[in-house]
Amino acid sequence: MTRTGSRGETATEIPAGEAPAVILVEPQLAENIGMTARAMANFGLSELRLVNPKNGWPKKGVREAASGATHVLDCATVYTSLPEALGDLTYVLATTARERGQMKRVFDPEAGMAEMLSRAGQRTGVMFGRERVGLENDEVSLADAIVTFPVSPDFPSLNLAQAVLLVGYEWRRASGRARLPFSGEMLSPPATRAALLTLFGNLETALDAAGFYPPEKRAVIARNMRDMLHRMAMTEQDVRTFQGALRALNRSRKADGAP
Amino acid sequence: MTRTGSRGETATEIPAGEAPAVILVEPQLAENIGMTARAMANFGLSELRLVNPKNGWPKKGVREAASGATHVLDCATVYTSLPEALGDLTYVLATTARERGQMKRVFDPEAGMAEMLSRAGQRTGVMFGRERVGLENDEVSLADAIVTFPVSPDFPSLNLAQAVLLVGYEWRRASGRARLPFSGEMLSPPATRAALLTLFGNLETALDAAGFYPPEKRAVIARNMRDMLHRMAMTEQDVRTFQGALRALNRSRKADGAP
Numbered sequence: 001m002t003r004t005g006s007r008g009e010t011a012t013e014i015p016a017g018e019a020p021a022v023i024l025v026e027p028q029l030a031e032n033i034g035m036t037a038r039a040m041a042n043f044g045l046s047e048l049r050l051v052n053p054k055n056g057w058p059k060k061g062v063r064e065a066a067s068g069a070t071h072v073l074d075c076a077t078v079y080t081s082l083p084e085a086l087g088d089l090t091y092v093l094a095t096t097a098r099e100r101g102q103m104k105r106v107f108d109p110e111a112g113m114a115e116m117l118s119r120a121g122q123r124t125g126v127m128f129g130r131e132r133v134g135l136e137n138d139e140v141s142l143a144d145a146i147v148t149f150p151v152s153p154d155f156p157s158l159n160l161a162q163a164v165l166l167v168g169y170e171w172r173r174a175s176g177r178a179r180l181p182f183s184g185e186m187l188s189p190p191a192t193r194a195a196l197l198t199l200f201g202n203l204e205t206a207l208d209a210a211g212f213y214p215p216e217k218r219a220v221i222a223r224n225m226r227d228m229l230h231r232m233a234m235t236e237q238d239v240r241t242f243q244g245a246l247r248a249l250n251r252s253r254k255a256d257g258a259p
Numbered sequence: 260m261t262r263t264g265s266r267g268e269t270a271t272e273i274p275a276g277e278a279p280a281v282i283l284v285e286p287q288l289a290e291n292i293g294m295t296a297r298a299m300a301n302f303g304l305s306e307l308r309l310v311n312p313k314n315g316w317p318k319k320g321v322r323e324a325a326s327g328a329t330h331v332l333d334c335a336t337v338y339t340s341l342p343e344a345l346g347d348l349t350y351v352l353a354t355t356a357r358e359r360g361q362m363k364r365v366f367d368p369e370a371g372m373a374e375m376l377s378r379a380g381q382r383t384g385v386m387f388g389r390e391r392v393g394l395e396n397d398e399v400s401l402a403d404a405i406v407t408f409p410v411s412p413d414f415p416s417l418n419l420a421q422a423v424l425l426v427g428y429e430w431r432r433a434s435g436r437a438r439l440p441f442s443g444e445m446l447s448p449p450a451t452r453a454a455l456l457t458l459f460g461n462l463e464t465a466l467d468a469a470g471f472y473p474p475e476k477r478a479v480i481a482r483n484m485r486d487m488l489h490r491m492a493m494t495e496q497d498v499r500t501f502q503g504a505l506r507a508l509n510r511s512r513k514a515d516g517a518p
Contacts (some may be wrong), residue, residue, distance in 0.1 A: 013413055039421065064330035068352040069414060103494070106443035110432075150428075150437030154272050155328060156298035162298065162424050169409075169425060173369075178409030182358035184365035235362070 034065020
């Protein structure tokens with residue numbers, strides 16, 4: 001589905017309601033909300049719910065920070081209470097950085113998103129807390145389980161948009177939609193053994209003629225070079241290129257009067 | 260290893276040289292470099308190499324954007340050429356968003372970091388390009404392989420620090436260091452079957468006395484409620500809490516003259 005340009009329409013390649021909603025509780029900075037929208041768009045999430053944004057909504061600077069993901073901002077919904085923002089959802093995860101003394105299941109982002117995907121067809125959501133203090137315990141208590149991030153203990157503080165990014169990334173991977181934009185397919189098929197052995201033979205003949213090998217080490221050096229060449233995983237084109245280079249060097253050598 | 264406070268010392272819990280170096284080619288904005296440092300610190304990377312930072316180094320505003328990850332900035336090294344910046348490394352990945360027509364292997368971040376970890380003990384690095392135009396083909400050509408990101412085709416553009424974050428996240432996971440800061444261990448052990456059956460019995464007795472069940476549906480409703488209670492995965496404490504709530508309701512009911 002491509003963007004039609006109408007304000008208010010979601011414009012993602014993922015059908016509405018399939019990806020989790022992202023719920024921000026009392027977000028404060030325009031920059032964080034804008035970058036959250038961008039992070040969501042990067043991984044195909046589009047449903048943003050804001051609970052009591054601090055200092056009002058919309059915010060000056062949020063569209064710039066969204067860097068093109070303005071469709072997410074345009075479709076964002078604003079709530080005055082968290083229960084209301086979660087009302088239609090049937091599975092909710094809360095992101096926290098710190099232990100909360102609650103007996104809730106704790107997932108890393110990969111496991112949390114797998115759990116979410118196991119509820120395919122349900123309306124799901126992930127809650128993110130205030131920039132400074134995160135979610136309150138009563139807010140975490142509204143969720144089914146917790147997601148936390150495997151960060152370094154020396155520097156555990158992720159910013160809001162980065163937490164959203166990691167959740168979006170893992171959701172997209174869990175959903176099976178994480179295809180790379182391109183792959184490294186060889187433009188030429190792998191070389192056959194016959195082609196390689198011909199190349200090896202030509203190379204060794206040229207090196208013999210150039211007096212490269214110390215006689216007592218010839219066998220070992222030749223085998224080591226074959227090993228190197230095997231590691232190149234040459235394609236048919238690679239072999240032709242290498243053969244061409246060898247021939248050019250040989251012609252040049254012979255032109256200089258070599259045997 | 261905790262930070263000693265000396266400028267120039269790395270201060271991470273990961274030994275120097277174990278994590279890949281992060282090489283930024285001609286980075287422009289202080290904010291991006293600072294947020295890159297923060298993203299690195301979040302996942303335990305600490306070696307930042309800058310190649311020809313645009314408009315000089317250090318940059319105004321970079322320390323604020325690093326939000327405390329200033330140890331990464333303090334230890335950053337600056338190079339005037341990319342070959343020089345890569346010189347001591349033995350395995351290098353280049354991040355690109357677009358197909359380059361090169362016959363290089365392309366990894367997603369998870370596979371790329373697994374490949375990197377398979378070279379444990381080697382000095383490795385990941386290259387990131389300019390904010391607007393990324394890496395040039397000749398620069399990509401200095402790497403062993405490519406890493407690209409499984410983003411939405413509708414919105415494929417990740418910002419620099421977010422690309423670094425995803426690579427750092429996947430590296431930490433591949434390295435086996437991705438432990439969560441806390442887990443959801445039950446403070447009380449799971450309830451035994453005997454404790455559950457006692458609870459079921461008490462609940463059903465109370466509901467019988469309260470005239471809850473329509474007689475013809477009693478068996479089905481009772482089984483469905485047992486099913487719900489099984490899904491709670493109750494701990495011993497949960498059972499005690501539930502029993503206490505039932506007793507309180509019963510006392511209150513009887514006090515009102517119920518049977």
